Amino acid sequence: MPLAVETNPAPERNIAFIGEALRKTYLTGETEVHALRGVNLKMFSGEILVLLGPSGSGKSTLLNIVGGLDRPTSGRLWYRDTDLTSLDDADLTRFRRKNIGFIFQFYNLIPSLTAEENVRLVTDISDDPMSAAEALDLVGLAPRRHHFPAQLSGGEQQRVAVARAIAKRPGVLLCDEPTGALDSATGVRVLETLAAANRELGTTLILITHNAGIAAMADRVFNFLDGRIASIQTNETRISATDMVW
Numbered sequence: 001m002p003l004a005v006e007t008n009p010a011p012e013r014n015i016a017f018i019g020e021a022l023r024k025t026y027l028t029g030e031t032e033v034h035a036l037r038g039v040n041l042k043m044f045s046g047e048i049l050v051l052l053g054p055s056g057s058g059k060s061t062l063l064n065i066v067g068g069l070d071r072p073t074s075g076r077l078w079y080r081d082t083d084l085t086s087l088d089d090a091d092l093t094r095f096r097r098k099n100i101g102f103i104f105q106f107y108n109l110i111p112s113l114t115a116e117e118n119v120r121l122v123t124d125i126s127d128d129p130m131s132a133a134e135a136l137d138l139v140g141l142a143p144r145r146h147h148f149p150a151q152l153s154g155g156e157q158q159r160v161a162v163a164r165a166i167a168k169r170p171g172v173l174l175c176d177e178p179t180g181a182l183d184s185a186t187g188v189r190v191l192e193t194l195a196a197a198n199r200e201l202g203t204t205l206i207l208i209t210h211n212a213g214i215a216a217m218a219d220r221v222f223n224f225l226d227g228r229i230a231s232i233q234t235n236e237t238r239i240s241a242t243d244m245v246w
């Protein structure tokens with residue numbers, strides 16, 4: 001399918017995503033749920049962006065659309081010079097595999113595989129991955145690489161999930177409540193590994209949280225309310241994950 005390059009409003013290299021009038025409506029029986037009600041956005045390459053807002057305000061819906069797991073009902077979305085809304089399913093899957101790493105609240109590791117084997121599931125099918133050992137080293141888990149998930153703490157399992165997500169060197173890491181199941185000290189350790197990927201690999205980091213304290217590590221914060229970005233906060237300085245408490 002041809003790309004609408006001539007209408008692309010984001011020729012600047014530092015813009016990762018542009019969204020225009022994004023709407024998502026779910027139809028369940030007779031009931032319409034308006035999860036996104038016209039979202040316009042810019043997401044910059046290499047930034048840490050936190051999506052904050054009450055339950056049901058549309059954060060996960062937007063994250064899934066940005067990551068190519070779902071499509072908007074209407075509106076347009078570009079990643080760099082690609083109009084994602086014009087791609088067919090196969091091309092959208094290719095976009096996702098090449099560019100996006102996902103981290104969810106629950107780690108989704110395969111219990112019968114070691115940490116290293118879990119990471120290799122991704123590196124084996126990627127174009128230019130780092131080695132599984134290198135990815136585990138980046139999250140501080142090289143010594144635990146032959147351990148199975150059940151032999152690791154929750155925070156360590158989440159760091160394996162981070163290693164798995166960054167091993168293919170994605171341009172963008174999308175994290176949906178990555179510390180939601182962890183205590184504060186363990187959560188900080190996971191956030192440090194995400195910040196390290198942003199710093200050392202230049203990965204754009206987009207992170208959903210219910211925890212306003214985490215917003216301090218972001219360059220910008222989108223405050224969601226009722227399917228819209230109600231306000232955007234820009235942090236002059238961002239706090240290192242190590243210094244965060246909640």
Ligand SMILES: Nc1ncnc2c1ncn2[C@@H]1O[C@H](COP(=O)(O)OP(=O)(O)OP(=O)(O)O)[C@@H](O)[C@H]1O
Pocket residue numbers: 026027028033034035053054055056057058059060061062
């Ligand atoms: N597959 C679906 N079918 C029907 N409604 C849905 C579906 N997915 C999400 N919704 C609805 O869309 C709205 C936005 O949901 P979404 O998960 O994006 O919110 P959220 O801000 O991420 O919430 P939370 O913080 O609780 O995860 C909610 O009203 C939700 O019930």
